[in-house]
Amino acid sequence: MPQVAAAPTPPSSRPSLISTDIDFDRPGLQSGHLRLPYSHDRSGYGHIPVPIAVLNQGPGPTLLLTGGNHGDEFEGPIALMKLMRRLPQLQIQGRLIVIPGLNFPALMQGTRTSPIDQGNLNRAFPGQRNGSLTEMLAHYVDSVLFPLADVAFDLHAGGASTHYLPTVLAAWPSDPAQADTYSRLVQHLGAPRTLVMDLLGEDRTFGAAADRHGLLFFCGEFGGQAVCNPQGLALAETCIERLMQGMGLLPPTLDALPPEATHLYRVEGDAHYVFAPVPGLFEPAFQLGDEVQAGQIAGWIHDPTQPGAPATEIRFKGAGLALCIRALARVEAGDCLGHLASRVPAGQV
Incomplete structure (x- = not known):
């Protein structure tokens, strides 16, 4: 009988073209890069190295921490760079994945969107394996990083065009069991303001994609004006620490917060x-x-x-x-x- 050729695998279901020297399952601390392929006039076989660190210390939950989704928002990248410097001394139960500058070309240019393809990473999910650089980044996060994580915290600010009162953004999951855990984490973070997110049908964001994977997702607007807001940075660092403690990655060393420590808000x-x-x-x-x-x-x-x-x-x-x-x-x-x-x-x- 004549053999029938197998149907080609759709590009969307193939592994990401982004590679890394990080082994996410290996115990210990690793620092390296995501290699984002970038073939252009000056470098036909080049790539953009996106810094990443992973601390894996035994059984426990996985927390994905990202900054620089928009490249003109600096409180998140600075908070995560400071955390990366602490990783050699940190003793956790579980795994931390830290990427201070997710849209690295935008962060290095100080622009909201990528200077290479003008892509807005927070409007590119789930991305495309064979797409633009920004779409390839979104595809990697969606297909590789989200399946590894239990909780994701994507740190934002108002960027060059707006300025925010430093605020945590929260998106309650629809599953009742998850909602109880999530409410406990919101209270544990203890931000002075927590904005209840409503995606209003927008399904291209980091948060919408995280929700599709069943992750507990946090965001935050920690300042703006394309500067580093000291109060926003301090809140971001405290929230990261409290989130790690609330998840059980770190022992509870910070003072307990009273009920209703955070005030919930909603944009109508x-x-x-x-x-x-x-x-x-x-x-x-x-x-x-x-x-x-x-x-x-x-x-x-x-x-x-x-x-x-x-x-x-x-x-x-x-x-x-x-x-x-x-x-x-x-x-x-x-x-x-x-x-x-x-x-x-x-x-x-």
């Missing part, structure tokens, strides 16, 4: 966002941390081409805590000028 859709209706220069009338009332003036947009014309007045539609504000005065129509969040009553997550 369009009513909590403020957008520029026209281009110009934005003059804000609020600050981070302000308690805003519906109808309150958010600011004005001045038109440099008509300096004698009245400024366009912007008002808030809803009420709440000013959690985010635009960091750049120059705006185009449609730019986000900031957003609010409202307290979530106890027991209504």
